[in-house]
Amino acid sequence: MAVVADAGVLYGLLAVGAGLATGLAGIGAGVGEQGIGAAVVGVVAEEPGFLGKGLFLMLLPETLIIFGLAVSLILMFAWTPFAGIVTP
Amino acid sequence: MSRVVVAGSKSVISPVVEKLHELRLLHIVNYNGSQPQFELGKPIGKAKEYSEDLIKLRSITRYLDLKNKAPDKTYPESQVLSEMDNLLNNIGADVTATFERITAIEAEVKSKQDQIKALTPLAVLPLPLDAYYGYESLATFVGTAKTPVDADVAKVSPVNEIYSGSAKNATFVAVFVPADKAGEVSSVLSEHGFSELSVPKLEGNVDAAIATLEGSIKSLEGERAPLQKKLADIKKQYEDLMLATDEFLSMETRKTEAPLRFAETDNAFVIDGYVPADQFSRLKSELESASGGKIEVSLIADKEADDLVEKGEDVPSQMDNPSLVKPYELITRLFAIPEYKEFDPSLLIFVFFPIMFGMILGDIGYGVMTLLVLMMLKKKFRTPGWQQLINVVMVGGVWAIIFGVFFGEIFGPLGLWGRIMGQLSEHEIELAKEAGLYFGEGVFGSLGRLGPLGIFPLDRLATNAVLLLIGTSIFIGVIHCSVGSILGIKTELNYGEKKHAYFERLPVMLFQVFFCLALLGLIMGQSILTYLGIIVVVVSIVMLVMGPEGAMGLAHVPSYVSNLISYLRLLAIGLASVGLAYAANQLAFYVIMPMLSGGATNSAEFTIPAIIAGIMILVVVHFINFLLGILSPFMHPLRLHYVEMFTKFYSAHGGGVEYSPFGHVRRFLKA
Numbered sequence: 001m002a003v004v005a006d007a008g009v010l011y012g013l014l015a016v017g018a019g020l021a022t023g024l025a026g027i028g029a030g031v032g033e034q035g036i037g038a039a040v041v042g043v044v045a046e047e048p049g050f051l052g053k054g055l056f057l058m059l060l061p062e063t064l065i066i067f068g069l070a071v072s073l074i075l076m077f078a079w080t081p082f083a084g085i086v087t088p
Numbered sequence: 089m090s091r092v093v094v095a096g097s098k099s100v101i102s103p104v105v106e107k108l109h110e111l112r113l114l115h116i117v118n119y120n121g122s123q124p125q126f127e128l129g130k131p132i133g134k135a136k137e138y139s140e141d142l143i144k145l146r147s148i149t150r151y152l153d154l155k156n157k158a159p160d161k162t163y164p165e166s167q168v169l170s171e172m173d174n175l176l177n178n179i180g181a182d183v184t185a186t187f188e189r190i191t192a193i194e195a196e197v198k199s200k201q202d203q204i205k206a207l208t209p210l211a212v213l214p215l216p217l218d219a220y221y222g223y224e225s226l227a228t229f230v231g232t233a234k235t236p237v238d239a240d241v242a243k244v245s246p247v248n249e250i251y252s253g254s255a256k257n258a259t260f261v262a263v264f265v266p267a268d269k270a271g272e273v274s275s276v277l278s279e280h281g282f283s284e285l286s287v288p289k290l291e292g293n294v295d296a297a298i299a300t301l302e303g304s305i306k307s308l309e310g311e312r313a314p315l316q317k318k319l320a321d322i323k324k325q326y327e328d329l330m331l332a333t334d335e336f337l338s339m340e341t342r343k344t345e346a347p348l349r350f351a352e353t354d355n356a357f358v359i360d361g362y363v364p365a366d367q368f369s370r371l372k373s374e375l376e377s378a379s380g381g382k383i384e385v386s387l388i389a390d391k392e393a394d395d396l397v398e399k400g401e402d403v404p405s406q407m408d409n410p411s412l413v414k415p416y417e418l419i420t421r422l423f424a425i426p427e428y429k430e431f432d433p434s435l436l437i438f439v440f441f442p443i444m445f446g447m448i449l450g451d452i453g454y455g456v457m458t459l460l461v462l463m464m465l466k467k468k469f470r471t472p473g474w475q476q477l478i479n480v481v482m483v484g485g486v487w488a489i490i491f492g493v494f495f496g497e498i499f500g501p502l503g504l505w506g507r508i509m510g511q512l513s514e515h516e517i518e519l520a521k522e523a524g525l526y527f528g529e530g531v532f533g534s535l536g537r538l539g540p541l542g543i544f545p546l547d548r549l550a551t552n553a554v555l556l557l558i559g560t561s562i563f564i565g566v567i568h569c570s571v572g573s574i575l576g577i578k579t580e581l582n583y584g585e586k587k588h589a590y591f592e593r594l595p596v597m598l599f600q601v602f603f604c605l606a607l608l609g610l611i612m613g614q615s616i617l618t619y620l621g622i623i624v625v626v627v628s629i630v631m632l633v634m635g636p637e638g639a640m641g642l643a644h645v646p647s648y649v650s651n652l653i654s655y656l657r658l659l660a661i662g663l664a665s666v667g668l669a670y671a672a673n674q675l676a677f678y679v680i681m682p683m684l685s686g687g688a689t690n691s692a693e694f695t696i697p698a699i700i701a702g703i704m705i706l707v708v709v710h711f712i713n714f715l716l717g718i719l720s721p722f723m724h725p726l727r728l729h730y731v732e733m734f735t736k737f738y739s740a741h742g743g744g745v746e747y748s749p750f751g752h753v754r755r756f757l758k759a
């Protein structure tokens with residue numbers, strides 16, 4: 001079956017996919033951090049010395065969004081099968 | 089650190105405490121009362137007196153609203169002592185009396201204001217104030233009602249006197265009925281949504297009463313103002329002296345209460361503690377001369393000291409860094425104090441943190457702004473903590489300027505600011521794009537484009553630049569993580585855990601380095617490199633399985649990859665801020681300004697209102713970007729250190745205890 005792809009449409013779909021990857025990962029990281037953040041603020045109010053460790057815990061889910069971003073970057077720039085078509 | 093024991097006759101306890109306080113060398117380990125032959129020490133000298141004075145002083149400083157601040161003036165102890173009596177008793181009594189008078193005035197003003205509030209609605213009723221109270225056979229109801237009450241009240245109590253008036257969408261009624269009807273009338277009124285008002289017991293007509301109250305409020309406030317000024321004057325005059333006295337008293341209290349931390353018998357005392365190894369002989373000789381030889385200062389043998397550590401005693405650690413690195417101890421301390429045998433990571437933070445900050449922010453304009461703002465803040469916030477924090481960010485700001493030069497950014501990519509530095513011609517840009525070497529269109533003025541392949545100035549938004557920066561970020565990540573792993577190996581060896589060192593820490597490093605080499609081989613098409621990488625990666629995984637965690641160690645493997653990917657944030661956060669700056673510039677120069685100038689395309693044709701609107705957009709968006717631009721380049725490298733690097737070597741054994749020798753750093757007192 002021959003797939004006839006319009007380069008413009010493909011590029012657009014790639015961009016949508018890249019956007020979704022970063023955006024959804026961002027939502028996920030946010031949801032994760034929400035609970036941790038609330039708990040950390042509670043602990044730090046009781047014991048200020050916990051701030052550093054609290055920050056550490058709070059920043060853990062931040063990696064998730066970087067994963068999303070990495071996927072976006074690969075989609076937009078680096079994945080050669082796509083990068084070839086990416087000249088709108 | 090050396091573990092020492094100081095034992096001596098109780099007769100010399102005061103001079104010994106005095107000397108210890110002056111030396112600031114001995115980190116005292118509190119005696120916990122666990123041995124039957126020793127009991128906890130008792131305070132010496134005038135402990136009770138000093139702490140009472142301190143409480144008195146603290147209450148005075150609280151009345152004066154005195155805050156701790158940087159000292160403007162210092163006092164010798166003798167002066168503090170001679171002025172203390174006057175300060176605590178005469179001035180203290182004066183301050184207390186004044187403060188109490190002010191509080192009383194404020195309470196009175198408040199009650200008069202409440203009365204005015206209660207009186208104001210009564211102005212609509214035609215009755216003098218003394219008509220509302222003082223009856224024996226009459227019941228009075230004054231308040232608001234939702235519906236007219238006359239008819240219903242008349243039904244239950246034919247004898248009545250009702251006045252009503254309305255103001256501010258409410259109806260005010262005053263109902264007078266014989267006292268024996270009070271109950272029935274009350275229930276009738278409540279059916280009409282009656283809510284009662286309290287009437288102040290005053291005389292005369294309502295307006296006159298309000299005027300009188302306002303008059304007396306004014307005179308009370310007139311009395312309060314000079315009192316407040318008096319307090320402010322006292323504060324200004326005695327601020328430093330009071331803080332010096334506070335310091336003196338807390339110091340004396342600490343000295344007199346120090347024996348609470350010692351072990352004592354009837355005739356002797358014993359102090360346990362740690363002292364920096366090279367300072368032991370000084371401690372010994374100073375203490376011996378202070379006590380006239382009635383003391384024994386001895387070192388505990390290493391083996392015995394190790395036993396104490398086994399039993400749960402913490403060896404205090406002191407972070408010792410050159411003054412340049414000192415501010416970065418703040419970041420270490422925020423996470424945990426290094427344990428005695430652990431590596432103090434402040435030096436590493438000093439090396440990596442500012443570079444990461446600079447790489448993320450990477451803009452000459454923002455860098456200069458950061459420095460300017462921080463210089464202003466530095467004058468304002470003069471506590472050591474803030475100063476350290478500001479110093480840390482300032483060094484980051486300098487790196488931001490350096491990277492700004494590489495990235496060719498002044499408030500956004502230079503491409504848009506090409507008018508300042510110039511840019512490549514269309515033709516050359518096309519050529520570069522065709523050759524796959526397009527890294528941006530800006531140039532360094534007459535120098536043109538610099539670096540291998542003409543990479544700089546790098547436009548971070550160009551495709552090739554993004555790929556290059558991905559590589560750079562991961563490269564920094566590999567180095568950063570490897571340094572962490574090497575230190576992890578060293579730390580484990582310090583603790584004598586060979587298995588942990590070679591089969592838990594080492595494989596992580598091998599995995600991360602050769603995983604990246606394998607990827608590099610794939611990208612560059614060097615299959616030898618790829619195979620070598622894969623082989624070592626497999627070997628490292630096998631080593632992990634052989635390690636202390638066994639097959640469970642495999643569960644960590646994905647996190648080693650994600651550790652590295654995490655370094656992409658160095659690129660990502662930067663891209664976000666460049667993107668915003670670029671958008672701001674585009675919006676101002678290519679949308680707002682031409683639009684408001686009636687579609688002009690040449691900058692010379694822009695009208696003045698268009699330029700003003702454009703500049704406002706620029707200022708607002710760049711300001712927001714600048715705020716984010718200080719916050720995220722700070723937080724994210726912090727995370728890279730805490731999560732990616734520290735986990736490899738730091739604090740695996742729980743945080744340490746900071747070396748805090750018995751003694752005091754004088755601030756308001758002269759030595």
